[in-house]
Amino acid sequence: MGRLFGTDGVRGVANADLTAELALGLSVAAAHVLAEAGTFEGHRPVAVVGRDPRASGEFLEAAVVAGLASAGVDVLRVGVLPTPAVAYLTGSLGADLGVMLSASHNPMPDNGIKFFARGGHKLADELEDRIEQTYRAHSSGEPWERPTGAGVGRVTVYDEGFDNYVAHLVGVLPNRLDGLKIVIDGAHGAAARVSPEAFARAGADVITIGTDPDGLNINDGCGSTHLELLRAAVVEHGADLGVAHDGDADRCLAVDHAGNEIDGDQILAVLALGMREAGTLRKNIVVATVMSNLGFKLAMEGAGIDLVQTAVGDRYVLEEMKAHGLALGGEQSGHVIVLDHATTGDGTLTGLMLAARVATTGKPLAELAGVMERLPQILINVPDVDKSRVTTSPQVTAAVAEAERELGATGRVLLRPSGTEPLVRVMVEAADIEQARAVAERLADAVKSALG
Template identity: 65%
Template sequence: MGGRLFGTDGVRGRANDDLTPELALSVVRAAASVLADRDGTSRPVAVVGRDPRASGEMLEAAVVAGLASAGAQVLRAGVLPTPALAFLTESTGADLGVMISASHNPMPDNGIKLFSRGGHKLPDAVEAEIERIVTVLRRRTDTHRPVGAEIGRVGDLPRAADTYVDHLLSTVDRPLSGIRLVVDGAHGAAAAIAPEVYRRAGAEVHAIGCRPDGWNINDGVGSTHLGPLVEAVRAQRADLGIAHDGDADRCLAVTADGEVVDGDAILAVCALALHERGALKEDTVVATVMSNLGFHHTMRDAGIAVLTTAVGDRYVLEALRARGLSLGGEQSGHLVFLEHATTGDGLLTALALLSRMAETGSSLARLASVVHRLPQTLVNVPVSDRLAVVESDEVAGAVNAVEAELGDSGRVLLRPSGTEQLVRVMVEAPTQRQADEVANRLAGVVAAVS
């Protein structure tokens, strides 16, 4: 695995190729040493979970061995969603949590997501320290290892899934009776839990994508493949559909007519609900730079401020914690309800959306219509030096000219890729034609400078 070890959301790669058992073992050994040092704990406790990918069995064995080798007490939670792992890390008082999942990526991939005490994703500085230690561990064989009674022990965490389900249901104030929904579990970590949660909350549930076999996760289903959900909602004459990804930390929805409701609209619906109850702290919601300008307009018109962060739900969470806010999220469907969760939670998000429908008696289409989404065009421009391009005076001048042209009716975002020599040019405008024209014009400037 070349380049930086940690990406936007943990360590991710092709299982048993660039993400090997040896690398997984080194990562968690390093994580245990860093997080134990930060918390002053001589024998850290670690909770380990995974999604149902076949490679997760192999990587779980390596992760458990690495943690025990570092002297940790290991609690295996089994197959469960990433937000469940974060919740259990907090509720058990563990020093770290390890989730083995590649989220929405296809089956050959896998990943390792790390959580510190309290169930929080790691800041960049901590990830950098873990990465430094991984480099040392992979180069040296004479590093100190616990022996004898200092070696960690391994056991199973009892009622892990049940504890998480009980937590989710505790957030529902009223029965969801009368709501008919289709849930797509992406053949992933929430395949067993999600239908049960929504049924126990009172909804009538039809499930698809809930038969994982180790190989079919995200295969033509889930939040990145909404076609089957749209078809099922129409066939079942359901009120809505809920789509999760492989580790269920996100949620997208479709209306009874099959229209997609993205994270911006879901975030707006939930923000307005909290705002009406006086429960939206500082009347502020957190969103990323990718949120549509239509979302910003909706929040402004409701008297809600928007705090904008970089892409990634961990940056949303950092902003929430720093300001003591209650709600934030991403266009992709990662929403964080800080009162109830320490990370994006797709099931919690769906329950909040369903509760709003039950409270108002409104359809999902009517609730989501508060956001008038502006047409958006995204152009990926190959460049030789992505950082130099975005710092170019010529590019800055072109962006300033376009922003003046669009005014408050549009938006421009230039963003270097985090992993490739690409600059992403995103434009929102009143019409698709104008968005296309402006985006292609800026892309030409970026290409010429590079």
């Protein structure tokens, strides 16, 4: 049986892979591991529980709340709020754990469970493993210790979470957004109310799309994975910029006044320069993953900012930031972490800070993002191969070396085995798109021949 926890919680098709029974059992296990329910005399553990608007979130939330309360945990139900809001409230309210029900950018039939530890921090692998081991042990027959009477958890609706979180977002901005016209695409997701409210309180003239969730339309042709509607709306309304979230709003992409995409690398570049100017870019370092565009690395070198790169995944970016006391990091996909103000990627905060930079400099977003030039990047997935040999195959190693010689200092090659499928991802960057494509296709053929 495979590991339940993936790169970002437990996910699957709701009511097929992710059932009410699984949600309840995992929540009881999480209570025993994270809240240490019942181990402190007089201690009443508390959990914050939120969700995105997916229809399946309604029954999964009920299962999670039931599991936590049955384990003696008092539950604060904050309703539909972004993942970073649940993380923030877990920390600010001094809760023992937080639970978010969302499958992020995945299609509507999927859902997921993500746990946060005290302080609103993502779980280390060791904690996830303990929760899973505890769940499996009790699923196979080992009885739970169940409180009774006054020992069972109580459930409260915590409506103040919305205002508390929005006030936090607006309160940490370095300057207001007065005079800016901004289009927000909420992906019919968890930020449909939060993001427009935060931008409006910060002074922006806000136009909204993708902010009418009905439980079925999350991420459907909108949001950060479908920027077409946002591009058109920004141009139509003559807006200064547009901001797009994913379903749980832990990431943000943007478009400039002409409708051109501004990806996570460019957002990081803009924020890094602004934070250095303000003296808040600790140690003059920004953290990104190995999938960041080579143009980002060259831009940071040109600006005199050091770049540390990690494995793919915002959790690895966060681990590096916390280990070395750094302030800014993120991914090309739009997961941006500003550690002074958030414990995880926060799409609304990212969008606000990007807009604040536009407001304070008086420069259009296109000009600010022009600090870096995105080099053409070709990604090819090579399926049905033995991904475990990608770093040891002499044929693949020779093909990579030849590609790197051809590209020189103006290009880059990355071969990465998938974490969930029998495939290898081949990524090539070069100054010329045709060269990048040709090299990527040759490498893909080599991988297929050597590992197929």
